[in-house]
Amino acid sequence: MGNENREQWGSKIGFVLAASGSAIGLGNIWRFPYLTGMNGGAAFVFVYLLIVLFIGFTVMLAELVIGRASQRGAVGAFKVLSKNPLWQLTGWAGVVCGGVILSYYGVVAGWSIKYAIASFGDLMSVAEAGGAGDYFGAFITNTTQVVIYQVIFMIMTIYVVAGGIGGGIERACKFMMPALFAILIILIVRAVTLPGAEKGIEFYLNPDFSKITGTTLLVALGQAFFSLSLGMGAMITYGSYLKRNDNIVTSSFYVVSMDTLIAFLAGFAIFPAVFAMGVQPGAGPGLTFITLPGVFARMPAGVFFSCAFFVLLFFAAFTSAISLLEAVAAYFKDELGWSRAKASWIMGAAITALGVPSAMSLGGTPELFGMGFMDAMEYLSDKILMPLGAIFIVLFAGWMMADKIEKEITSDGQYTFGLYNVWVWLARVVAPTAIAIIFVNGIWG
Numbered sequence: 001m002g003n004e005n006r007e008q009w010g011s012k013i014g015f016v017l018a019a020s021g022s023a024i025g026l027g028n029i030w031r032f033p034y035l036t037g038m039n040g041g042a043a044f045v046f047v048y049l050l051i052v053l054f055i056g057f058t059v060m061l062a063e064l065v066i067g068r069a070s071q072r073g074a075v076g077a078f079k080v081l082s083k084n085p086l087w088q089l090t091g092w093a094g095v096v097c098g099g100v101i102l103s104y105y106g107v108v109a110g111w112s113i114k115y116a117i118a119s120f121g122d123l124m125s126v127a128e129a130g131g132a133g134d135y136f137g138a139f140i141t142n143t144t145q146v147v148i149y150q151v152i153f154m155i156m157t158i159y160v161v162a163g164g165i166g167g168g169i170e171r172a173c174k175f176m177m178p179a180l181f182a183i184l185i186i187l188i189v190r191a192v193t194l195p196g197a198e199k200g201i202e203f204y205l206n207p208d209f210s211k212i213t214g215t216t217l218l219v220a221l222g223q224a225f226f227s228l229s230l231g232m233g234a235m236i237t238y239g240s241y242l243k244r245n246d247n248i249v250t251s252s253f254y255v256v257s258m259d260t261l262i263a264f265l266a267g268f269a270i271f272p273a274v275f276a277m278g279v280q281p282g283a284g285p286g287l288t289f290i291t292l293p294g295v296f297a298r299m300p301a302g303v304f305f306s307c308a309f310f311v312l313l314f315f316a317a318f319t320s321a322i323s324l325l326e327a328v329a330a331y332f333k334d335e336l337g338w339s340r341a342k343a344s345w346i347m348g349a350a351i352t353a354l355g356v357p358s359a360m361s362l363g364g365t366p367e368l369f370g371m372g373f374m375d376a377m378e379y380l381s382d383k384i385l386m387p388l389g390a391i392f393i394v395l396f397a398g399w400m401m402a403d404k405i406e407k408e409i410t411s412d413g414q415y416t417f418g419l420y421n422v423w424v425w426l427a428r429v430v431a432p433t434a435i436a437i438i439f440v441n442g443i444w445g
């Protein structure tokens with residue numbers, strides 16, 4: 001397969017934006033706050049930040065290096081870089097993981113469309129009267145509605161991926177990220193000035209370390225991979241569209257920092273409001289959708305801000321979903337020679353179908369492995385496939401590419417990477433060991 005014709009990112013900033021677009025999504029604004037609320041608040045935030053710093057960054061750089069060095073998607077990368085076919089299992093697991101995540105991701109992303117529209121309807125008045133929880137409950141148990149929004153979201157995602165990377169994705173991200181940032185800042189200002197907000201700030205920032213358990217660590221680890229789009233090959237795939245003279249160290253740094261900043265800000269907007277309005281911090285997956293409408297209802301031009309926020313959440317989810325489908329479709333395109341359009345539509349349709357039982361499980365059934373179907377999909381992806389994938393990815397970059405890795409990272413010495421030695425040992429020993437311990441301890445501990 002000739003690489004001369006491989007699509008590439010339009011510019012350096014284009015890549016950073018697209019990779020941030022992959023990273024920043026529901027993971028930051030929906031999942032991070034609700035997991036923080038369920039897992040002890042500030043102590044969880046603290047553990048999360050440590051994991052991002054030592055493990056997240058290490059894996060991010062490893063994935064980008066593997067992608068760029070091979071110029072292939074997750075499976076092909078290992079095929080090109082190693083003679084041992086067993087490594088390709090890592091890529092395979094990643095492709096499966098991408099499909100599993102996208103199946104329920106599309107469901108939750110559909111909620112943002114519903115809420116953007118509902119901002120103009122009765123959402124504000126219901127939330128003002130304290131009914132946001134019931135409103136959310138009634139919506140997610142209406143399976144037909146949930147599936148309709150899921151399908152709309154998935155069709156849009158497939159359409160973009162079928163059209164190819166480049167222009168579209170990059171342009172959407174350029175506008176979305178600054179807008180999201182601005183609206184989060186406005187939300188924070190409103191949330192922290194609500195009466196009773198101090199308790200939320202305390203919950204979010206003052207850690208009680210007795211709340212950290214083996215499960216907490218695994219949840220934080222899985223969330224770090226989920227939020228940074230790691231451990232399943234999405235960043236390998238995105239890295240494969242990078243040019244040889246891009247600086248992947250600074251790119252990794254920007255992407256990891258921006259993703260973490262947005263998650264942190266989202267929590268900062270949500271927890272003060274949670275306590276000010278008497279919502280339970282451990283309320284679960286509905287937390288963002290239950291809390292924020294109440295904040296908007298207490299703001300001037302609340303309808304406008306509410307709609308703007310959910311539209312941005314939709315965009316954030318959209319750019320992430322695109323990368324998920326891209327990671328899956330790249331396999332069928334690169335390795336089986338399918339056209340981009342065929343790979344996108346066929347796999348996209350299959351993944352949408354897999355999402356339907358997740359949508360239904362919000363109403364109680366079906367179950368799988370003794371939990372709701374959607375919970376089972378989440379468990380499989382972020383507590384099993386991503387940690388395992390990440391272990392093999394860092395081991396591969398650290399040991400299997402040992403003779404050429406420094407050259408790859410620094411683009412043949414074009415850039416300097418002062419912490420190279422630290423990174424290499426993080427990748428070879430510290431990160432895989434830490435992930436393995438957290439994994440074993442979290443699953444069986």
Ligand code: PHE
Binds near residue numbers: 023024230234
């Ligand atoms: N990082 C995305 C988010 O936070 C989800 C995602 C996971 C995207 C894995 C790609 C790969 O919403």
